[in-house]
Amino acid sequence: MMETTTSSAFAHEQSSRRIEVPFVSCDVPFEIARLRAERAYAQEGHAGRTLTKHPDLRVVLETMETGARLPFHETPERVTLQVILGQLRVWMTGGEDFDLAEGCFAAIDAGRVLEIESLRECSFLLTLAWPPVGRGAGLAGEGEGSGI
Numbered sequence: 001m002m003e004t005t006t007s008s009a010f011a012h013e014q015s016s017r018r019i020e021v022p023f024v025s026c027d028v029p030f031e032i033a034r035l036r037a038e039r040a041y042a043q044e045g046h047a048g049r050t051l052t053k054h055p056d057l058r059v060v061l062e063t064m065e066t067g068a069r070l071p072f073h074e075t076p077e078r079v080t081l082q083v084i085l086g087q088l089r090v091w092m093t094g095g096e097d098f099d100l101a102e103g104c105f106a107a108i109d110a111g112r113v114l115e116i117e118s119l120r121e122c123s124f125l126l127t128l129a130w131p132p133v134g135r136g137a138g139l140a141g142e143g144e145g146s147g148i
Contacts, residue, residue: 024052028061028084032123035063046070046118048126058128064088064118072113077128079108086122091115100124 031049041047045068051059064070064086081090087101091114099119100106 019050019053026051026061031061032063032085035061035123041065044068051125056130056132060126060128061123062116062126063123064116064121066118066121068118070116072115075113075128076110077130078110079113080125080127080129081106081108081116082125082127084123084125086118086124087120088122088124089117089119091117 031051035041035047035049038047041063046062046064048060048062051061053059062070081088081100082105083100083102085102087099090098090100090106090108092098092108092112093114098106102122
C-alpha cells in the first residue's frame with residue numbers, strides 16, 4: 001500500500017500498512033507477485049491481502065492457483081468481483097454458477113456466494129460493502145443495472 005508518490009520498493013519495506021485512510025493507492029501487479037510468493041499461496045493454493053478497510057467497505061486482492069477453492073460463509077454484505085488475471089467460477093446459492101474471465105466484473109447480492117473456484121490461475125478484487133447505518137440495504141442504486 002502506498003501513496004502514488006512512493007515506490008513499490010518503499011511500500012514493500014513498510015511493515016505497518018495503514019488501510020483506513022482517506023486515500024489508498026497500490027501497485028496491483030506488485031501486490032499480486034508478493035501474494036504469489038507467500039507461504040499461504042504455496043500451501044493452500046490461494047492468498048489474499050486487504051487493500052482498504054472501512055466500517056462500510058472492504059477491498060481484498062485475492063490470487064489463486066488453478067483448481068483452488070475459496071469457500072464463503074453466510075455474509076450480510078454485498079459483494080463485487082473484478083477479475084484482473086485468469087478465470088474463476090462463482091458458485092451461488094440455488095445451484096447457479098457463473099464463470100468470470102479476465103476483465104470481467106460482477107455485483108452479487110448479500111448472502112448469495114457459496115464458493116469461488118479458480119478455473120485458471122487468477123487474481124481478482126473482492127469488494128464487500130455494507131449499507132450505511134440507518135439506511136435500507138436496497139436504497140442505493142435501486143432500479144439500476146442488470147440485477148445480478
